[in-house]
Amino acid sequence: MKATVYNFGAGPAKLPIPVIRKIQEDFLDFKNMGSSVIEISHRSKEFDDLLCETDELFKEAVSLPDNYRVLYVHGGAQMQFSAIPINLIGRKPARKAFYYESGNFARIAAKEAQKFGNIVIAGNSSDTNYDRIPEFKPADIDHEASYVYITSNNTIFGTRWHEFPDTGDTPLVVDATSEILSRKMDYSKLGLLFAGAQKNLGPSGIAMVIIREDLLEYAPADTPKLLHYKLYDEKHSLANTNNTFAIYVINLVLKWLKDEGGVERIQEINEKKAAFLYDYLDGTDFYKGHAHPDHRSIMNVTFNLPSQELLDLFLKQATEVGLTALKGHRSVGGARASIYNAMPMEGVEALVSFMKEFEQKNG
């Protein structure tokens, strides 16, 4: 094992070290049951206790209003690209929804939704390779819309909606996969928020859906049962055997977050981490940021080097010193540092030191 590894992967991503250690420590014997957590029934009292505790930890972390439900759903975020239109598009007879295409995942979500309704791309930043968030104009949203959809943080391009659009009476649906629990959000303004777990929550293969309870009523009778949010709500996410390991890890992550001081405190740390990296990027001409400065994410920082050769060398040497998984997504190229909740300030400092040194040698 390398001395210290800082894993900057976009996801499945680094989890807090105390969480990883706790999983290992508990693995042969969960809650004195003589079995690992992956070998116990999802119907056992021990698992039910864990699930209820996880609900409460999440609700407390985000100050969730009482009229919202917490669901743990199969398939990660992309399964929700189908489930959201299936569950919500029937809210209005026009079967219409407005999507803001701020990146790859928003584009894929809109394309998938077209199978189920009339999807309007209300804003689109593809012409600048998604380096910014499309403009939101309230007048563009008509009252026939069942919902408005945004990707709040764009993992691949390193942009985010700093403020969520005010969509009035039309429910706002937010894919917060790569920034859930990273900053304060007013859930009372949202219709539905969802996130694949594999960035700020836990392992892959599950998503959390937070839904306003009145939106549980619009799925048609032929909805595939495990895409039906109302069933998840009625069965406490156990209509069938859920991904119990993932829920266990989410529970540990939420406890860690609470110990760290909660969302408010982690937001301060996240803002410091991002500022440290962006300040350095802004002061050099060697590295070039991809995201427009007004739209920058504090979770994913995208930048490039002067040439492909230098990029390759950068990625190789970074890996050698334990700064791993910095390669950017193929659709934007360059490098990307994902600095989710679990990345400590020390990791960002180590990265900036390395970047400076690399610039000095190769600039």
Add this chain to the structure above:
Amino acid sequence: MKATVYNFGAGPAKLPIPVIRKIQEDFLDFKNMGSSVIEISHRSKEFDDLLCETDELFKEAVSLPDNYRVLYVHGGAQMQFSAIPINLIGRKPARKAFYYESGNFARIAAKEAQKFGNIVIAGNSSDTNYDRIPEFKPADIDHEASYVYITSNNTIFGTRWHEFPDTGDTPLVVDATSEILSRKMDYSKLGLLFAGAQKNLGPSGIAMVIIREDLLEYAPADTPKLLHYKLYDEKHSLANTNNTFAIYVINLVLKWLKDEGGVERIQEINEKKAAFLYDYLDGTDFYKGHAHPDHRSIMNVTFNLPSQELLDLFLKQATEVGLTALKGHRSVGGARASIYNAMPMEGVEALVSFMKEFEQKNG
């Protein structure tokens, strides 16, 4: 931790001890990456190697013919209750399929399938509380059928199809969740076989689907993308981030199975384990088996005690001596010993010893 625990839970179930130890051992540093397996990219070379190796191990274990594909799908077995009719019912214009209702899961699967086509219950053993497998009569299946569906082993009731029905040109679809890899099966006779992982394969939250390649072609254009088998096949089950932890554990389980001598050898052991338990049950009037002797499962052994009081005492005392999770499903009552591949003969011997002792004291 209790000295020795034998976990007889129906699922998520006991896994082989060497697998559980290996997960723990590797957890802080997977393949010298300085990260746990749940923190690495599903697009990394390391994960791709793991996935390819898992395919090969599975194909070798079951002698899979070349015209079958191995898919790792989201949502466990029950998601397939929707995906199967969505993908296959359009094979014939009548949109018809025949289901054999041999237990709860078959019943739920048939009910779900009715959303998508014309479902005929061709056989049903509900009148005897599913204590046997319904009779299969080839003449009942007409040529308009898109497929014939069975649950090969009925976890809750402890019955199984010893031989699979010969459905001729109509593809046979098999839910093998609670017996995959437990006995030799001729995959060349099957259209599709699927299994939730949480019994003989690994942790919950994923299923494996083995599908004959010609059956990939019948899903309609509006299929939710992560229910579409063809997409899983084209993207090597990585159309989105899959449950990477589960695939890793499945890999370890398949390696363990190979070390044990493969499916043929584990079948011998499984048959011995089951015979040991059934022989004892057949020689006593104190415990009563639920399954008809001609239809008994070798994975789930169901029995009851003379009274509710004795059952409660039995379950309590069993747990105290480390024989855990023996409570039967509410729809059949009594006790159930799930003796999947990972349960060693010693566990079954310990259970029978305890049962004898309990009978002597309370009989």
